Amino acid sequence: MSRLTADNIVRAQDIIAWFPVPKSALIPLLHLSQEQNGYVTDEAMAHIAELIGITSAEVLGTCSFYEMFKREPVGRYVVNVCTNISCQLMGGEELLHHAEKTLGIRSGGTTPDGLFTVEDVECIAACTEAPCLQVNYRYRHRITHDEFDQLVDDLRNGRLDADIPPHGTLARVRQSTPPTRRAGAVSPTDDREPNWVATNAGSTSASAPEGGS
Amino acid sequence: MAVTDVPKVITSRFELDDSYTLARYQATGGYQALRKALDTMSPDAVTDEVKAASLLGRGGAGFPAGVKWGFCPPGVWPRYLVVNGDESEPGTYKDRLLMELDPHQLIEGVLLASYAVGCGQAFLYVRGEMALAQERIATALNEAYDAGYIGKNILGSNFSVDVVLAWGAGAYIVGEETALIESLEGNRGMPRLKPPFFPAAKGLYLQPTIVNNVETLSNLPWIIANGADAFTAMGAETSKGTRMFAVSGHVKTPGVFEVEYGVTTFRDLIYAPEYGGGILGDRQLKAFIPGGASAPWFFEEHLDLPLEKGTVDRAGSMLGSGAIIVMDETTDAVKACLRVVRFFARESCGKCTPCREGTNWLEKILQRILDGYGRSTDLDLLMDVSDNISPGIAWPPKQTTICPLGPSAVSPIASAMLRFRDEFEALIDNAVQSRVAVTVSTKPEANG
Numbered sequence: 335m336s337r338l339t340a341d342n343i344v345r346a347q348d349i350i351a352w353f354p355v356p357k358s359a360l361i362p363l364l365h366l367s368q369e370q371n372g373y374v375t376d377e378a379m380a381h382i383a384e385l386i387g388i389t390s391a392e393v394l395g396t397c398s399f400y401e402m403f404k405r406e407p408v409g410r411y412v413v414n415v416c417t418n419i420s421c422q423l424m425g426g427e428e429l430l431h432h433a434e435k436t437l438g439i440r441s442g443g444t445t446p447d448g449l450f451t452v453e454d455v456e457c458i459a460a461c462t463e464a465p466c467l468q469v470n471y472r473y474r475h476r477i478t479h480d481e482f483d484q485l486v487d488d489l490r491n492g493r494l495d496a497d498i499p500p501h502g503t504l505a506r507v508r509q510s511t512p513p514t515r516r517a518g519a520v521s522p523t524d525d526r527e528p529n530w531v532a533t534n535a536g537s538t539s540a541s542a543p544e545g546g547s
Numbered sequence: 548m549a550v551t552d553v554p555k556v557i558t559s560r561f562e563l564d565d566s567y568t569l570a571r572y573q574a575t576g577g578y579q580a581l582r583k584a585l586d587t588m589s590p591d592a593v594t595d596e597v598k599a600a601s602l603l604g605r606g607g608a609g610f611p612a613g614v615k616w617g618f619c620p621p622g623v624w625p626r627y628l629v630v631n632g633d634e635s636e637p638g639t640y641k642d643r644l645l646m647e648l649d650p651h652q653l654i655e656g657v658l659l660a661s662y663a664v665g666c667g668q669a670f671l672y673v674r675g676e677m678a679l680a681q682e683r684i685a686t687a688l689n690e691a692y693d694a695g696y697i698g699k700n701i702l703g704s705n706f707s708v709d710v711v712l713a714w715g716a717g718a719y720i721v722g723e724e725t726a727l728i729e730s731l732e733g734n735r736g737m738p739r740l741k742p743p744f745f746p747a748a749k750g751l752y753l754q755p756t757i758v759n760n761v762e763t764l765s766n767l768p769w770i771i772a773n774g775a776d777a778f779t780a781m782g783a784e785t786s787k788g789t790r791m792f793a794v795s796g797h798v799k800t801p802g803v804f805e806v807e808y809g810v811t812t813f814r815d816l817i818y819a820p821e822y823g824g825g826i827l828g829d830r831q832l833k834a835f836i837p838g839g840a841s842a843p844w845f846f847e848e849h850l851d852l853p854l855e856k857g858t859v860d861r862a863g864s865m866l867g868s869g870a871i872i873v874m875d876e877t878t879d880a881v882k883a884c885l886r887v888v889r890f891f892a893r894e895s896c897g898k899c900t901p902c903r904e905g906t907n908w909l910e911k912i913l914q915r916i917l918d919g920y921g922r923s924t925d926l927d928l929l930m931d932v933s934d935n936i937s938p939g940i941a942w943p944p945k946q947t948t949i950c951p952l953g954p955s956a957v958s959p960i961a962s963a964m965l966r967f968r969d970e971f972e973a974l975i976d977n978a979v980q981s982r983v984a985v986t987v988s989t990k991p992e993a994n995g
Binding site (some may be wrong): 352353354355357358359360361362364365386388395396399400401402403414417418419420422423424456457458459460461462463464468470471472473504505506507508509510511515516517518519520521522524525526527528529530531533534535536 | 585589590591622623624625627634635636637638639640642643662665666667668674675676677678679681682685686688689692693697698699704705706707708709711712713714715716717718719730731732733734735736751752753754793794795796797801802803836840870872873874878882883886887890893894896
């Protein structure tokens with residue numbers, strides 16, 4: 335099942351409705367398909383193209399630009415080890431080599447059991463917590479080699495299932511406000527001045543509010 | 548100058564366990580600034596207050612936020628607000644904390660900016676790799692909608708706006724504002740040529756668009772609640788208020804610190820026990836990067852400079868995104884330089900030839916020097932390629948490219964070669980000598 339499921343079509347349509355132009359939903363929908371299948375399949379890309387009214391080639395064009403979209407299967411757990419400057423200074427490259435050795439794969443590879451993919455990645459904004467890594471984009475800070483081995487063991491034995499969903503799932507919470515309570519997407523062709531701009535123009539009690547409280 | 552004791556403007560809730568919840572935010576003054584603005588201030592008055600606070604953008608370029616808002620052409624609608632939460636400059640770690648630990652503060656800032664500028668819709672673009680920030684913001688948005696802070700007729704007023712959460716998918720270049728707009732339109736994240744049109748004139752869907760950084764917007768609730776005067780009472784010269792700095796690398800207590808802007812010095816941040824706590828193992832400082840990987844490196848003699856935008860600019864670098872990366876005396880300058888250059892080579896979007904080709908050649912040349920295959924012409928070649936990306940190799944950099952990514956790869960090379968040229972030369976001399984030795988020892992015997 336590579337096209338979006340019935341449930342995910344409903345989610346996709348809700349995501350599209352938030353945006354003024356359907357193509358703006360493309361990256362969120364690629365994430366949705368990756369959440370469903372673990373990677374972005376050709377069939378999913380074709381389906382997304384149908385949903386937002388663009389060509390499959392345009393979908394591929396965007397998809398292939400971004401590092402996080404995988405167009406072939408990867409491990410259930412994608413382990414991203416940062417080797418950028420702050421982590422390099424604190425042993426990030428050694429941690430990557432340890433990960434490669436422990437799992438028996440090179441960066442970019444996947445273990446034969448399909449459980450782990452290892453990647454050396456660019457800065458993931460945890461520079462004061464070096465060396466750091468992510469498993470399916472969940473952070474682990476200041477990781478020693480022993481802690482890495484423990485992490486692998488925990489993942490293998492399902493002890494972190496509650497914290498770390500399979501690859502493809504990012505946020506497990508979505509915006510869920512029903513359309514009736516939203517202000518509504520504003521089309522680029524809707525050139526009316528927003529209500530409050532004129533009506534509140536004179537609402538200032540003091541024309542230049544002073545500081546202090 | 549020393550460590551000053553000023554109120555926390557944007558990190559005041561960081562220590563609380565439930566800092567990210569609506570209940571905690573409301574219990575600590577949250578959404579009062581929005582109420583104040585809607586009840587007593589016109590949109591222009593909010594803009595004037597932010598201008599008076601001289602709030603500099605915290606994303607890297609340091610442009611005054613209120614002035615930027617004023618660049619929207621009058622009478623052109625709709626306008627959009629785009630929040631840049633694509634934090635990925637190496638060494639930078641602050642926006643993620645603001646999104647994870649105080650999402651409502653950011654949302655209130657988004658609402659204040661939308662009200663002031665007249666934005667019909669706001670988009671909160673969070674970096675793809677930040678799953679927890681996405682969850683916290685989604686939860687906070689749902690709570691804020693339910694409580695009437697977002698959506699139709701906010702707090703019973705005629706102000707209505709949607710705030711839409713969007714995620715990236717892994718691309719450093721999307722932190723550049725026009726690339727971010729491309730990404731939000733569903734395209735490859737490649738920057739647009741500017742001038743002629745900056746996003747304030749033609750941005751998202753070619754409509755007037757304000758792109759502001761997460762930290763910048765997170766300052767707004769405090770400024771509106773306490774007034775611009777209270778904000779400008781802190782800081783120095785052009786740098787007012789407070790600012791978050793991440794101190795990483797070879798320090799004893801790395802961390803993210805909110806300090807008084809323009810007053811605190813690099814020495815304070817690196818050595819004071821409240822902050823970095825000094826160099827690991829009490830070793831000597833070799834160099835530090837003052838504002839993220841794009842910034843030219845600083846050295847011992849720069850330690851007493853205050854973290855003030857104008858001062859740091861004049862000294863030949865930048866505060867950029869508030870990232871201070873400390874290298875001790877054991878650091879291999881060539882290796883560190885290569886790592887930073889490799890980052891830019893990997894993240895080049897490929898649109899402009901000097902960057903796409905140049906950064907990759909810089910990486911290859913540095914790699915062969917480090918691997919012991921350097922050539923005697925390599926240092927000149929590095930300079931020549933650098934000059935093709937950024938003519939003159941000067942600061943601030945000139946560019947042959949649409950955006951500053953390519954020239955950013957030149958900064959570490961110019962810095963490292965300026966100060967540690969001997970390390971490059973030693974590696975190359977060794978390589979050349981060993982090749983000569985191989986040639987001599989394998990010459991056939993002359994007596995044949």
